[in-house]
Amino acid sequence: MNNEDFFETYGFSIEELNELLKTKQYRQLREKINDINEVDLAEFLEDLDQEQRLLVFRMLHKDNAADVFANLPVEVQAQIIISITDTELKSIVDELYVDDAVDMLEELPATVVRRVLKNATPETRKLINQFLKYPEDSAGSIMTAEYLSLKKEMRVLNAFDYIRTHGQDSETIYVLFVTDNERHLEGIVTVKDLLMHPYETRISDIMDDNIIKCTTTDDQEEVAELFNRYDLISLAVTDQENRLVGIVTVDDIVDVMEDEATEDIEKMAAILPTDKSYFQTGIFETWKSRIPWLMLLMVSATFTGVIINNFENALATCVALTGFIPMLMDTAGNCGSQASVTVIRALSLNDVEFRDILKVLWKELRVAIFCGASLAIVNFVKIFLIDRTLFHNSSITLMVDLAVCVTLFVTVICAKLVGCSLPMIAEKFGFDPAVMASPFITTIVDAVSLLIYFSFARVLLGIG
Amino acid sequence: MNNEDFFETYGFSIEELNELLKTKQYRQLREKINDINEVDLAEFLEDLDQEQRLLVFRMLHKDNAADVFANLPVEVQAQIIISITDTELKSIVDELYVDDAVDMLEELPATVVRRVLKNATPETRKLINQFLKYPEDSAGSIMTAEYLSLKKEMRVLNAFDYIRTHGQDSETIYVLFVTDNERHLEGIVTVKDLLMHPYETRISDIMDDNIIKCTTTDDQEEVAELFNRYDLISLAVTDQENRLVGIVTVDDIVDVMEDEATEDIEKMAAILPTDKSYFQTGIFETWKSRIPWLMLLMVSATFTGVIINNFENALATCVALTGFIPMLMDTAGNCGSQASVTVIRALSLNDVEFRDILKVLWKELRVAIFCGASLAIVNFVKIFLIDRTLFHNSSITLMVDLAVCVTLFVTVICAKLVGCSLPMIAEKFGFDPAVMASPFITTIVDAVSLLIYFSFARVLLGIG
Numbered sequence: 001m002n003n004e005d006f007f008e009t010y011g012f013s014i015e016e017l018n019e020l021l022k023t024k025q026y027r028q029l030r031e032k033i034n035d036i037n038e039v040d041l042a043e044f045l046e047d048l049d050q051e052q053r054l055l056v057f058r059m060l061h062k063d064n065a066a067d068v069f070a071n072l073p074v075e076v077q078a079q080i081i082i083s084i085t086d087t088e089l090k091s092i093v094d095e096l097y098v099d100d101a102v103d104m105l106e107e108l109p110a111t112v113v114r115r116v117l118k119n120a121t122p123e124t125r126k127l128i129n130q131f132l133k134y135p136e137d138s139a140g141s142i143m144t145a146e147y148l149s150l151k152k153e154m155r156v157l158n159a160f161d162y163i164r165t166h167g168q169d170s171e172t173i174y175v176l177f178v179t180d181n182e183r184h185l186e187g188i189v190t191v192k193d194l195l196m197h198p199y200e201t202r203i204s205d206i207m208d209d210n211i212i213k214c215t216t217t218d219d220q221e222e223v224a225e226l227f228n229r230y231d232l233i234s235l236a237v238t239d240q241e242n243r244l245v246g247i248v249t250v251d252d253i254v255d256v257m258e259d260e261a262t263e264d265i266e267k268m269a270a271i272l273p274t275d276k277s278y279f280q281t282g283i284f285e286t287w288k289s290r291i292p293w294l295m296l297l298m299v300s301a302t303f304t305g306v307i308i309n310n311f312e313n314a315l316a317t318c319v320a321l322t323g324f325i326p327m328l329m330d331t332a333g334n335c336g337s338q339a340s341v342t343v344i345r346a347l348s349l350n351d352v353e354f355r356d357i358l359k360v361l362w363k364e365l366r367v368a369i370f371c372g373a374s375l376a377i378v379n380f381v382k383i384f385l386i387d388r389t390l391f392h393n394s395s396i397t398l399m400v401d402l403a404v405c406v407t408l409f410v411t412v413i414c415a416k417l418v419g420c421s422l423p424m425i426a427e428k429f430g431f432d433p434a435v436m437a438s439p440f441i442t443t444i445v446d447a448v449s450l451l452i453y454f455s456f457a458r459v460l461l462g463i464g
Numbered sequence: 465m466n467n468e469d470f471f472e473t474y475g476f477s478i479e480e481l482n483e484l485l486k487t488k489q490y491r492q493l494r495e496k497i498n499d500i501n502e503v504d505l506a507e508f509l510e511d512l513d514q515e516q517r518l519l520v521f522r523m524l525h526k527d528n529a530a531d532v533f534a535n536l537p538v539e540v541q542a543q544i545i546i547s548i549t550d551t552e553l554k555s556i557v558d559e560l561y562v563d564d565a566v567d568m569l570e571e572l573p574a575t576v577v578r579r580v581l582k583n584a585t586p587e588t589r590k591l592i593n594q595f596l597k598y599p600e601d602s603a604g605s606i607m608t609a610e611y612l613s614l615k616k617e618m619r620v621l622n623a624f625d626y627i628r629t630h631g632q633d634s635e636t637i638y639v640l641f642v643t644d645n646e647r648h649l650e651g652i653v654t655v656k657d658l659l660m661h662p663y664e665t666r667i668s669d670i671m672d673d674n675i676i677k678c679t680t681t682d683d684q685e686e687v688a689e690l691f692n693r694y695d696l697i698s699l700a701v702t703d704q705e706n707r708l709v710g711i712v713t714v715d716d717i718v719d720v721m722e723d724e725a726t727e728d729i730e731k732m733a734a735i736l737p738t739d740k741s742y743f744q745t746g747i748f749e750t751w752k753s754r755i756p757w758l759m760l761l762m763v764s765a766t767f768t769g770v771i772i773n774n775f776e777n778a779l780a781t782c783v784a785l786t787g788f789i790p791m792l793m794d795t796a797g798n799c800g801s802q803a804s805v806t807v808i809r810a811l812s813l814n815d816v817e818f819r820d821i822l823k824v825l826w827k828e829l830r831v832a833i834f835c836g837a838s839l840a841i842v843n844f845v846k847i848f849l850i851d852r853t854l855f856h857n858s859s860i861t862l863m864v865d866l867a868v869c870v871t872l873f874v875t876v877i878c879a880k881l882v883g884c885s886l887p888m889i890a891e892k893f894g895f896d897p898a899v900m901a902s903p904f905i906t907t908i909v910d911a912v913s914l915l916i917y918f919s920f921a922r923v924l925l926g927i928g
Contacts, residue, residue: 269801269804326765330906378759378763
């Protein structure tokens with residue numbers, strides 16, 4: 001948040017806070033900071049030095065402290081945990097939502113984790129340990145345990161009483177889950193439903209028993225799709241026996257969607273995805289995520305080299321041909337990556353499935369014919385007018401021009417067809433389609449375009 | 465939703481519904497379909513033929529009909545509007561949320577729009593017309609008018625009464641907005657706050673007056689950032705005079721985030737973004753979105769050709785050099801796009817800003833040195849062992865090998881530095897950094913890599 005927005009929201013500036021801190025006007029500072037949203041306050045704390053940060057953190061009201069703590073980066077959390085007393089730590093751990101606690105513990109060093117668990121209540125400790133076991137990127141790993149469950153015999157009035165008594169610590173109170181005594185999920189009721197019905201109505205009469213839910217082992221991407229499809233604000237997570245074990249809330253799904261998009265984008269650029277943000281990733285880690293594909297693609301480009309070497313004679317006879325290689329390869333690569341990226345995105349949004357492959361090929365074929373024709377015509381004219389006439393390059397004959405442009409046309413079609421089909425085939429066989437994006441397609445399409453080029457050169461120019 | 469999940473949720477299958485429809489058991493069909501979630505039901509309707517669809521649509525309860533209608537694709541909506549009576553249309557238009565109505569009207573043909581507006585109440589018509597004026601992709605264009613606003617003198621009990629009376633048509637009742645008589649936004653209170661306080665508490669005592677909000681002209685991407693940052697479920701939208709005019713809800717933001725990610729991905733693949741899904745976009749439209757960049761990149765690849773032509777003599781003297789051109793160009797392009805895509809994503813997630821440019825360059829330089837060195841060493845050994853020794857290609861001397869690998873090393877460094885800096889510079893000057901991705905970077909980096917290659921060839925091999 002920039003200073004201007006900050007001032008507009010709170011009526012005082014970050015500089016004023018720093019001034020109060022510097023001049024030790026702690027009473028006024030305490031008043032002001034407890035008025036600030038936990039996200040903005042965490043950002044303010046992050047910018048302070050270690051000592052000041054601890055000082056300000058201790059000024060926070062108990063319930064506020066845990067919220068702010070959950071919004072701090074893990075390095076700062078670790079450093080606070082080390083500096084505070086057991087009593088302080090205990091009260092924070094008790095207030096933290098289980099999903100936030102688990103997120104933190106997954107990244108903290110083992111000694112710090114032990115100190116946190118030691119200061120948790122036995123109940124929380126058991127929950128945390130259970131949550132830590134769910135596989136990464138599963139519904140279990142992003143769910144939280146703070147939800148409210150009702151019984152279907154309750155009436156609306158009882159439900160409100162229950163919410164008043166137990167709702168304070170729940171991450172959302174707007175969707176309530178109806179369970180039997182074995183925690184089997186029986187229905188869902190919203191606070192809106194409760195408010196719209198008379199106090200004496202039974203929950204069983206207003207609950208929705210067509211339940212949209214997921215299980216702990218479902219992939220977080222599937223969970224995000226459910227939220228997107230049904231416009232949910234929270235979703236029940238059950239175990240294999242349909243027992244309610246947690247809920248996922250929409251704010252976590254927003255993060256999941258962002259992470260998944262980043263992951264797809266990274267894969268498309270031949271990067272192995274990392275979970276961390278740009279500056280959090282070290283030099284060595286970044287190297288490790290980038291080098292495997294670079295190495296593989298470099299070695300596979302050898303084939304392109306072999307093709308060129310096999311046509312050395314053709315190139316020696318007609319040197320003008322070499323100059324068009326980069327243009328042909330680049331255009332082929334661009335066409336292929338346009339098709340592949342479009343299809344990959346459509347696959348990940350479920351707009352396209354494998355059974356649509358013929359429909360996709362047919363569409364891409366027609367688009368490719370239009371693209372190929374427009375590019376070939378423009379290029380033909382350009383080569384004739386600029387390269388041949390303007391630059392007086394007499395080695396570029398009309399036949400050379402023709403060979404280049406026919407190649408261009410055929411290459412564009414091949415590139416689009418390869419580009420759209422490979423991701424779909426990859427998905428069919430259980431591979432990640434995103435990996436079949438630009439760099440991989442480029443390498444294949446390069447070789448294809450050269451083969452086409454030299455074949456046409458041979459036929460049209462009678463060389464090779 | 466697949467058939468299996470459908471059956472698990474509702475206890476009957478889609479085939480059963482089709483069977484009931486075919487055998488004209490309309491009473492049972494009506495009972496079943498009114499039990500189905502509006503999203504699933506819309507999907508079921510979509511698959512029916514025109515006549516059956518209208519038949520089933522007319523079986524829906526009044527309040528259900530509008531919800532299902534809002535979930536249908538616009539072609540189907542248009543076709544239903546044309547087929548139903550004015551009375552039926554009126555009741556749907558009245559029940560539709562303004563944001564859904566506006567989304568639909570933006571895509572319908574003018575004659576259908578006129579019919580819809582004619583059947584709206586004067587109030588709704590005025591609202592719709594006002595909403596249609598907000599610029600595309602602004603907060604105004606995604607907000608809705610169905611929210612609840614309270615007065616600060618109210619007590620919790622009055623607030624609940626108010627919600628009970630007016631909440632049915634509101635898109636969310638969980639966040640309530642406190643306004644004065646001129647609709648100026650004074651505070652925000654959640655249903656959770658109301659439930660956690662005694663009935664006689666005044667709203668002014670529990671409302672939060674540090675209001676996170678946006679204005680109608682804010683870009684939807686900024687609005688999505690606010691939701692993400694503060695974990696919101698809805699957000700107030702005000703006009704320039706701080707008067708509340710609408711709210712944005714998190715389900716719309718989930719769509720915005722998906723659209724924005726798709727847009728970024730398309731731009732990175734040199735495609736002009738479209739709003740429509742893969743099969744909704746026609747052949748000509750797809751051609752139009754792909755050809756501009758293809759054309760531009762094809763023409764700019766001419767420079768690469770010019771560079772090669774200028775070194776024709778060098779290439780004629782040492783034909784082995786030509787075979788390595790694709791590998792060098794591809795590797796440079798891949799390195800450049802890795803760096804550019806990483807930085808573009810970091811920019812769009814606000815992990816990186818322009819003032820970090822030196823930090824980014826310094827990081828990329830070090831990563832590039834590691835990547836370049838590993839690639840060069842592997843390549844040196846590979847060329848020596850495979851190309852020279854195994855394939856007995858005597859024209860590949862140690863000096864040629866050296867020239868290729870030194871070029872590779874230097875090229876990787878240049879590619880990474882160009883790749884990371886161009887998107888940041890583009891953003892600084894108000895351009896979209898996503899356009900500075902793979903294809904654009906590749907074209908630049910191709911030329912750079914060839915210049916480096918021929919310079920080293922000249923120095924190390926004494927040719928050219």
